[in-house]
Amino acid sequence: xxxxxxxxxxxHEFGIKLSLQRIAVxxxxxxxxxxxxADTVFNGLYRSIPTLSxxxxxxxxxxxxKHGAVIEITIDDKNVRYDADIMQHAHFQCKTCxxxxxxxxxxxxxxxxxxxxxxxxxxxxxxYKGYCEKCNKNSLNNIL
Amino acid sequence: xxxxxxxxxxxHEFGIKLSLQRIAVxxxxxxxxxxxxADTVFNGLYRSIPTLSxxxxxxxxxxxxKHGAVIEITIDDKNVRYDADIMQHAHFQCKTCxxxxxxxxxxxxxxxxxxxxxxxxxxxxxxYKGYCEKCNKNSLNNIL
DNA sequence: AATCAAATTTGTAATTATTACAATTATATA
DNA sequence: TATATAATTGTAATAATTACAAATTTGATT
Numbered sequence: 001x002x003x004x005x006x007x008x009x010x011x012h013e014f015g016i017k018l019s020l021q022r023i024a025v026x027x028x029x030x031x032x033x034x035x036x037x038a039d040t041v042f043n044g045l046y047r048s049i050p051t052l053s054x055x056x057x058x059x060x061x062x063x064x065x066k067h068g069a070v071i072e073i074t075i076d077d078k079n080v081r082y083d084a085d086i087m088q089h090a091h092f093q094c095k096t097c098x099x100x101x102x103x104x105x106x107x108x109x110x111x112x113x114x115x116x117x118x119x120x121x122x123x124x125x126x127x128y129k130g131y132c133e134k135c136n137k138n139s140l141n142n143i144l
Numbered sequence: 145x146x147x148x149x150x151x152x153x154x155x156h157e158f159g160i161k162l163s164l165q166r167i168a169v170x171x172x173x174x175x176x177x178x179x180x181x182a183d184t185v186f187n188g189l190y191r192s193i194p195t196l197s198x199x200x201x202x203x204x205x206x207x208x209x210k211h212g213a214v215i216e217i218t219i220d221d222k223n224v225r226y227d228a229d230i231m232q233h234a235h236f237q238c239k240t241c242x243x244x245x246x247x248x249x250x251x252x253x254x255x256x257x258x259x260x261x262x263x264x265x266x267x268x269x270x271x272y273k274g275y276c277e278k279c280n281k282n283s284l285n286n287i288l
Numbered sequence: 289a290a291t292c293a294a295a296t297t298t299g300t301a302a303t304t305a306t307t308a309c310a311a312t313t314a315t316a317t318a
Numbered sequence: 319t320a321t322a323t324a325a326t327t328g329t330a331a332t333a334a335t336t337a338c339a340a341a342t343t344t345g346a347t348t
Contacts, residue, residue, distance in 0.1 A: 017315095017324085017325090019314090019315095019324095019325065019326085021325085021326070022325095037305085038305080038306080039304095039305075051326085051327075052326090052327090053326060053327045053328065054306095054327095054328090055306095055307085055308095055326075055327065055328075055329095056325080056326055056327070058305095058306070058307080059325080059326080072221070074218055074219055074220065074221050074271075075218055076218065077216070077218050077224045077334095077335090078304080078305080078335090079304085079305060079306090080221045080305085080306090092263050092265065094263075095266070101263065103261075103263075117247075118276070118277035118280075119236050119238075119245065119247075119272070119274055119275070119276055119277065120274045120275045120276075120280045121236065121272045121273070121274040122239070122273060122274040122275070123272065123273040123274065124270070124271065124272050124273075125269075125270070125271045125272075125273075126268070126269070126270050126271075127218075127268065127269045127270075127271065128263070128265045128267065128268050128269075129265070129266060129267040129268075129269075130263055130264045130265040130266040130267065131263070131264045131266070132262070132263055132264075133262035133263065136262075136264045161295085161296090161344095163295095163296065163297085163343090163344090165296085165297070166296095181334085182334080182335080183333090183334075195297085195298075196297090196298090197297060197298040197299065198298095198299090198335095199297075199298065199299075199300095199335095199336085199337095200296080200297055200298070202334095202335070202336080203296080203297080221305095221306090222306090222333085222334080223333085223334060223335090224334085224335090
């Protein structure tokens with residue numbers, strides 16, 4: 001299981017106790033850059049872990065977020081998406097197909113604001129919305 | 145009804161047909177800078193419009209967004225928030241009390257990204273999360 | 289004013305994501 | 319091994335949102 005080594009490392013790194021299920025969830029996130037929802041993670045795993053419960057997936061993801069091991073993306077009004085890439089980057093979501101892509105950004109672009117005021121800021125997120133290449137092309141086809 | 149004049153103007157400006165309900169919803173947004181959810185808008189209005197249906201509020205808000213007359217804020221994993229302030233600005237949400245504040249930002253901070261790639265970007269949102277002054281103070285009190 | 293079509297509102301039911309919770313199972317430690 | 323603690327599981331509850339059909343309103347045309 002070379003693949004799962006990273007997952008175990010990540011869990012250790014953030015002080016999260018190991019379990020078969022948690023390793024599987026983290027491993028899924030580390031190998032699927034699709035910013036999946038909890039349900040998607042569950043569907044990707046329950047065949048190989050037949051006893052897996054959806055609640056466990058929710059629990060694991062919430063735990064990971066609490067420890068800072070993964071990021072919660074609230075770009076979609078339908079569900080929360082998760083991302084194991086914890087380096088600063090922005091996200092783009094297509095309003096047609098709902099897919100989410102990573103968008104590289106310059107460091108320092110996020111955290112700087114004019115005045116922090118009295119707010120204690122712990123996270124910053126930059127989200128773009130619009131149409132991905134495929135969906136944009138298709139919609140043009142409908143018009144032309 | 146001096147107050148509602150702005151609401152009517154806003155609806156006209158964005159080519160939205162008028163109705164009592166739509167004017168009321170827009171008026172609510174223009175006078176409540178709390179980034180309310182659909183449910184909050186409904187609760188703020190149904191006493192003065194006894195026949196108001198929650199579906200109507202949802203329909204009106206979706207319509208406003210489609211026409212660009214209000215902005216949809218997907219900062220909260222629980223529900224969508226709405227904002228009649230369509231000038232570029234960022235948002236902050238307190239992770240304890242869930243309140244949302246406006247955060248002023250420099251123009252041009254949002255739309256610029258390194259390379260647009262093949263994505264057609266139509267919106268950009270900058271979200272901060274953390275703890276508001278009140279909640280931050282309270283949590284410190286618990287520790288000290 | 290009467291008629292008709294189109295648009296809007298309403299109320300209810302359905303859907304879906306997420307959480308609550310209690311029972312079961314696994315883990316770690318004495 | 320016994321026991322306490324933590325994690326998992328399954329089901330039920332909650333809550334936001336949407337679907338949809340019936341009723342109402344609006345606007346245009348005569």
